[in-house]
Amino acid sequence: MENHNILEQEEEQDLFEHFNIVVDKGQSLLRIDKFLMLRLVNASRNRIQNAIDAGNVLVNKNTVKSSYKVKPADEISIVFAHPPRDTEVYPENIPLDIVYEDEDLLVVNKPAGMVVHPGFNNYTGTLVNALAYHFEQLPTLPGNDGRPGLVHRIDKDTSGLLLISKNEITMTKLAKQFFDHSITRKYVALAWGDVQQDGRIEGYIGRSLKNRIIMDMYDDEEKGKWSVTNYSVLEKLGYVTLISCQLETGRTHQIRAHMKHIGHPLFSDANYGGDKILKGTTFTKYKQFVANCFTIMPRQALHAQTLGFIHPTTQRYLEFEAPLPEDFSNVLAKWRNYAQNAE
Structure with a gap:
């Protein structure tokens, strides 16, 4: 029975994302939708609005409207449903600017505007989707699911060079160089x-x-x-x-x-x-x-x-x-x- 409860909790954690926020003492009056846009990473205006409309945003344990203005010391609770997303990376035929390649690794020149790996609101059109198309099998590091071959990243709107590993041994050794700051x-x-x-x-x-x-x-x-x-x-x-x-x-x-x-x-x-x-x-x-x-x-x-x-x-x-x-x-x-x- 105990194991069953643990499983249920794990499933719930996969389905929902929960935040608790205590408003700072110096906070000026601000609409709650705007306040949450500033405080929550990767939370779009639509996602926040939907949570408010669904009664999933509580202030001092009471539901509120978007127009509610947060005050110092307010206790805010938010529950988001996790957006559906596959851990599988889908191959896409996107051109790659390959600067160097051998059997172990490649160096890619990423254009500005391209996201490096799939994530919130960016599940297609990424560098990893392109890599999955051009190479049959790329390794991943523990805790790095959905990011095959990547040992580092650069921002979406930053252009330039990225190092990609083509096998697990190479990836582990390159990751050590990054960890040691010898790159x-x-x-x-x-x-x-x-x-x-x-x-x-x-x-x-x-x-x-x-x-x-x-x-x-x-x-x-x-x-x-x-x-x-x-x-x-x-x-x-x-x-x-x-x-x-x-x-x-x-x-x-x-x-x-x-x-x-x-x-x-x-x-x-x-x-x-x-x-x-x-x-x-x-x-x-x-x-x-x-x-x-x-x-x-x-x-x-x-x-x-x-x-x-x-x-x-x-x-x-x-x-x-x-x-x-x-x-x-x-x-x-x-x-x-x-x-x-x-x-």
């Missing part, structure tokens, strides 16, 4: 402002308490994971700076959060405030110039350019470089032209 990973980024000199950013990185979609920096190790980015100035272009970033750790949104932390958000990075004019003049002509740049590159100016590692079989060090994609190189050319004419 060479260099990114090129365009940051707002005049970055004065080369530097190093370090600290604990974790989910923002105000907006769960983004990451923040903390002094307390209990609030995040240790992270280190070394950056160097490549080219000063007046109101923006082209930089190179070398990762010592690989945390979610690391470069994006780190650069915002030091006052230089990445150009056109909507989540971290870089999609507004942060530096420059008030002239209409300049505003139109920046707006044109945002149109050309409606995503963060970040490209995983260099990837180096020791090949698990040959023990040789391999390093690959991917040229800037068209949107990045076009925006860079516009800023170079602007900087030259401004002198």
Whole structure:
């Protein structure tokens, strides 16, 4: 009988997702639907609205409407039904830009806009769906179901190089190199402002308490994971700076959060405030110039350019470089032209 109860609990946990939130003392009055959008990762407006309509959102143990305004110390309980999703990855005939391939691994140049692996709201059209089509069998690591071949990832709107394993031994050895931070990973980024000199950013990185979609920096190790980015100035272009970033750790949104932390958000990075004019003049002509740049590159100016590692079989060090994609190189050319004419 005891085993039967455990099974029932496990089945319920698979079907439902439960959250409890105690509203901060300093919270200003805010509609509950907007409050939950900020606090819950991967919860769409529709999903929140459906939960409220179904009576699955309780405040101080009472059902509420979307218009209810949360107050300090409110206790909110939310129950979501898990969206139906297969753990199986479906193969899709999506072209891959393969930079290097042998019998053990491959290096892929991922375009901006492509999600790396299936997840909430993105079950098709991902890099993993493409890999499943092009390769019959790819390994997975324990606890990494649905992500065959992947030993690391980059954000949807970041372009550049990814390392894919084709067998379990290779995957285990590559994962160890990532764990040991011995992999060479260099990114090129365009940051707002005049970055004065080369530097190093370090600290604990974790989910923002105000907006769960983004990451923040903390002094307390209990609030995040240790992270280190070394950056160097490549080219000063007046109101923006082209930089190179070398990762010592690989945390979610690391470069994006780190650069915002030091006052230089990445150009056109909507989540971290870089999609507004942060530096420059008030002239209409300049505003139109920046707006044109945002149109050309409606995503963060970040490209995983260099990837180096020791090949698990040959023990040789391999390093690959991917040229800037068209949107990045076009925006860079516009800023170079602007900087030259401004002198």
